[in-house]
Amino acid sequence: MRSSTELRYLIDGHRRGENLAAPFYLHEEIFAHEVSAVLGPQWLMVGHASLIPKPGDYFTVDALGAAVVIVRGGNDDINAFHNVCRHRGARLCEDASGHAALFRCRYHGWSYKLSGELAAWRHMPEGLDPAAYGLRRCGVTLFEGLILVSLLPEAAPDAAKLLAPVREYWERYDLSACKVAAERTYDITANWKLCIENNLECYHCLPNHPEYTAVNAFVRADERVPPAAVDEFAAYQRTWAADMGSHGVRTGRSELVEVAGQLCRAGTWPLAPGKCTASRDGSPLAPLLGRVGRYDESVTTGCIGFLSYVMATSDYALTVTYLPVDARRTRAVMRWLVRREAVAGRDYDVDALCYVWDETTKQDKQLIEINAAGVGAMGFVPGPYSLLETLAADFVERYLALMQASL
Numbered sequence: 001m002r003s004s005t006e007l008r009y010l011i012d013g014h015r016r017g018e019n020l021a022a023p024f025y026l027h028e029e030i031f032a033h034e035v036s037a038v039l040g041p042q043w044l045m046v047g048h049a050s051l052i053p054k055p056g057d058y059f060t061v062d063a064l065g066a067a068v069v070i071v072r073g074g075n076d077d078i079n080a081f082h083n084v085c086r087h088r089g090a091r092l093c094e095d096a097s098g099h100a101a102l103f104r105c106r107y108h109g110w111s112y113k114l115s116g117e118l119a120a121w122r123h124m125p126e127g128l129d130p131a132a133y134g135l136r137r138c139g140v141t142l143f144e145g146l147i148l149v150s151l152l153p154e155a156a157p158d159a160a161k162l163l164a165p166v167r168e169y170w171e172r173y174d175l176s177a178c179k180v181a182a183e184r185t186y187d188i189t190a191n192w193k194l195c196i197e198n199n200l201e202c203y204h205c206l207p208n209h210p211e212y213t214a215v216n217a218f219v220r221a222d223e224r225v226p227p228a229a230v231d232e233f234a235a236y237q238r239t240w241a242a243d244m245g246s247h248g249v250r251t252g253r254s255e256l257v258e259v260a261g262q263l264c265r266a267g268t269w270p271l272a273p274g275k276c277t278a279s280r281d282g283s284p285l286a287p288l289l290g291r292v293g294r295y296d297e298s299v300t301t302g303c304i305g306f307l308s309y310v311m312a313t314s315d316y317a318l319t320v321t322y323l324p325v326d327a328r329r330t331r332a333v334m335r336w337l338v339r340r341e342a343v344a345g346r347d348y349d350v351d352a353l354c355y356v357w358d359e360t361t362k363q364d365k366q367l368i369e370i371n372a373a374g375v376g377a378m379g380f381v382p383g384p385y386s387l388l389e390t391l392a393a394d395f396v397e398r399y400l401a402l403m404q405a406s407l
């Protein structure tokens with residue numbers, strides 16, 4: 001373990017307005033400290049309730065050094081357990097998803113009920129209490145059908161307090177009545193913080209994300225390319241906001257909620273004139289979500305903590321979860337949500353649905369990986385954030401404050 005003195009030295013050496021020193025992006029000791037002090041307690045979006053519709057349906061998630069199984073129990077409740085047998089620790093569920101009446105460890109045959117209680121063991125000494133050998137629980141909370149898990153529930157933020165202020169931004173999409181139309185994973189050879197910094201800035205968008213830029217007018221306005229884009233976007237945004245307001249839709253950004261070190265925020269913005277949704281040419285992709293009512297050229301985005309992001313346009317939603325594997329590897333899991341009754345091939349085309357964000361994420365993966373290659377090389381020294389990277393700069397300051405507070 002890197003000593004707290006060394007970590008303190010690195011934190012003290014940080015210059016406000018610059019990115020982090022190399023060890024923060026590379027060292028396993030720092031990653032281990034992040035897991036226990038910062039990320040472990042936080043609510044992590046691991047999936048959607050529609051992935052496990054029936055009692056006994058389960059899926060597994062590996063992240064932050066933990067293995068977790070999420071299962072729908074007999075009372076329709078959703079539980080999350082460490083996917084680790086209480087005998088000698090074998091991985092219990094080996095498949096990424098499935099259905100089980102009972103979880104049985106194939107090593108020596110101990111089995112567990114869907115509630116996590118030990119169901120059966122053999123040849124154990126007198127005096128051991130089976131009740132003490134149930135599966136270890138993670139915290140679980142549901143937000144608009146999204147399943148959030150905390151690995152360290154006793155230190156988890158109060159979920160109601162964290163999520164209540166953003167609920168009004170999401171209600172009209174009725175995400176709990178959605179289904180997962182597509183799921184794709186992107187294994188990124190980079191520290192999770194490089195993924196988050198990338199996610200939080202669009203300084204890189206204009207030259208690297210043609211598909212995203214085509215449907216998001218703010219990119220050219222921010223870049224002043226062409227200079228007239230600034231006034232054009234401002235005028236468009238005013239008309240759009242007035243129109244949204246007349247339909248009773250809240251626009252703009254929510255307050256930034258912070259509970260026990262975890263952040264939550266949401267906001268609703270315009271796409272680009274005439275773009276109904278984030279698709280190749282801006283034309284609709286799927287039936288309207290929830291109570292949206294019309295293709296209104298809007299996008300709602302939000303974060304739950306550092307690792308979980310949600311985006312919704314009129315006809316689909318996208319969840320993005322960054323699962324840190326270790327100090328140098330991150331798995332991004334993306335799920336595209338559409339109305340539950342929508343039928344693939346009739347109401348939406350999966351490839352068309354995924355197009356903009358799949359292209360954009362493949363581009364981001366490359367950018368994040370060249371960033372990782374550079375910060376891991378000898379010549380790297382931290383550099384200054386631009387005026388278009390204020391959220392990334394803010395993330396780094398908040399991250400360091402949490403790390404410092406944990407020492």
Ligand code: FES
Pocket residue numbers: 085086087088089090105106107108109110
């Ligand atoms: S490790 Fe699971 S039964 Fe032995």
Ligand SMILES: [Fe+2]
Pocket residue numbers: 198199204205209360364
């Ligand atoms: Fe990007």
